[in-house]
Amino acid sequence: xxxxxxxxxxxxxxxxxxxxxxxxxxxxxxxxxxxxxxxxxxxxxxxxxxxxxxxxxxxxxxxxxxxxxxxxxxxxxxxxxxxxxxxxxxxxxxxxxxxxxxxxxxxxxxxxxxxxxxxxxxxxxxxxxxxxxxxxxxxxxxxxxxxxxxxxxxxxxxxxxxxxxxxxxxxxxxxxxxxxxxxxxxxxxxxxxxxxxxxxxxxxxxxxxxxxxxxxxxxxxxxxxxxxxxxxxxxxxxxxxxxxxxxxxxxxxxxxxxxxxxxxx
Numbered sequence: 001x002x003x004x005x006x007x008x009x010x011x012x013x014x015x016x017x018x019x020x021x022x023x024x025x026x027x028x029x030x031x032x033x034x035x036x037x038x039x040x041x042x043x044x045x046x047x048x049x050x051x052x053x054x055x056x057x058x059x060x061x062x063x064x065x066x067x068x069x070x071x072x073x074x075x076x077x078x079x080x081x082x083x084x085x086x087x088x089x090x091x092x093x094x095x096x097x098x099x100x101x102x103x104x105x106x107x108x109x110x111x112x113x114x115x116x117x118x119x120x121x122x123x124x125x126x127x128x129x130x131x132x133x134x135x136x137x138x139x140x141x142x143x144x145x146x147x148x149x150x151x152x153x154x155x156x157x158x159x160x161x162x163x164x165x166x167x168x169x170x171x172x173x174x175x176x177x178x179x180x181x182x183x184x185x186x187x188x189x190x191x192x193x194x195x196x197x198x199x200x201x202x203x204x205x206x207x208x209x210x211x212x213x214x215x216x217x218x219x220x221x222x223x224x225x226x227x228x229x230x231x232x233x234x235x236x237x238x239x240x241x242x243x244x245x246x247x248x249x250x251x252x253x254x255x256x257x258x259x260x261x262x263x264x265x
Contacts, residue, residue, distance in 0.1 A: 001037045005030065010044025013143050013157055017049075020100050020264035022145040027152050038155035045158055046081050058082035058227030059215070060138065061207050062159040077201070078151065079211050080159030082227060088165040090255060094139060096241065097261035102141045102162050104239050104257075105232035106185045106247035108178070108197065108204045109136035109166050114224045118216025123205035126212065129222075132170040133178075133204075135247050135255035138229055139163045140236070164229060169253025179203040182250040183233045188243060195233040204230035 009026055016023050026041070027033055033041075050056070062078045088094055096102060113131035141162030144153045154160050178197045185192045201207040207230045212222055222228065237245060239259050248254040 001030065001033060001040075006037065006040045007044050009041045009156060011048065013041070013045040014048035016100075016143040017045075020098070022100060022143055022265060025144050025148050025150070025153050026156055027150050033152045033156070035152060035155060038152040041156035042080065042158050045156070046083070049083055049085065054083040054085045056081055056226075057084050057087065058229070059211060059222065060159055060161060060164075060229040061211050061231040062140075062154065077207070077210065077231070078155045078159045079214065080155075080161045082161065082164065082229070086161060086163045088163055088257075090165055090168050090257070092165070093258045093260050094163060094165070095261050096239070096259050096263040099139065099141045099162055099263045100143060101147065101265040102139045102239060102263055103236040104137055104139050104245055105236055106183060106234045106245070106255075107136050107138060107200070107232050108230050108249065109134050109164075110173070110204070110208055110228040110230060111166075112222055112224050112226050112228065116212045116222040118209075118213035118221075121209045121212040121216065123203060123209045126205045126208045127173045127178075130173050133173045133176070133252065134170050135167040135183075135249045135252060136229060137165050137245060137247065137255055137257045138232070139165075139239070164227075165255065165257050166227065167247075167253060167255025169249075169255070171252045173205070176251050178205050181252065184248045185234045185237070186246045186248075187237060192237060192245075193234045197233065199233050200231045204233075207231045 139162040140160045246256040
């Protein structure tokens with residue numbers, strides 16, 4: 001795709017983000033978009049957010065579990081950038097009015113204590129480079145109308161990033177069995193789903209290693225202090241005003257988040 005079309009698409013996504021409105025799927029309008037083009041659009045979208053004063057604080061892996069792949073009809077992982085404007089702290093109520101068509105997913109977050117540069121990174125390298133892991137909620141939010149996305153649409157849209165919150169529980173990943181640790185997700189005090197780390201590419205550490213290697217081939221390292229969201233272990237959860245979600249990971253602890261307001265869409 002021509003550079004001017006790449007920039008146009010990235011600017012449209014930024015304007016949709018700022019104005020809290022949606023766009024028709026990019027792939028409908030530009031069927032020639034490749035995944036490589038989509039990542040170029042993502043970079044433009046993120047560049048606009050950085051120009052507006054945000055900073056990069058980490059990375060996210062998306063569409064890693066079969067549950068989410070089947071729901072969205074997207075059958076390969078993708079990645080996006082986490083920015084300072086996406087961060088909520090546990091105990092804060094997430095304002096749905098700042099989002100468009102949000103959905104929640106529960107996952108494990110890795111906080112790094114040293115840089116990781118792929119390719120050649122293994123799951124064990126990830127574990128040794130991690131300061132701690134925490135339970136986490138990512139609130140995904142598509143700028144594409146009605147979530148009618150193909151892989152190119154969600155990649156361009158920064159892997160459908162919305163906001164995220166890390167739980168206060170922390171553990172050294174060497175003290176956990178990341179593959180077998182069970183996750184229980186509750187919505188308003190009732191069981192919503194159960195899963196384990198193996199639902200995410202066999203292990204959340206495998207997913208993080210995949211991303212380190214994928215970004216390494218693009219010349220992008222993981223940096224010490226960055227937050228890496230390893231991908232949802234649950235299906236996407238619809239959320240509305242007054243909802244409270246809680247995810248508990250065996251041997252680690254829980255993360256709880258509440259929501260108020262009404263989303264734009």
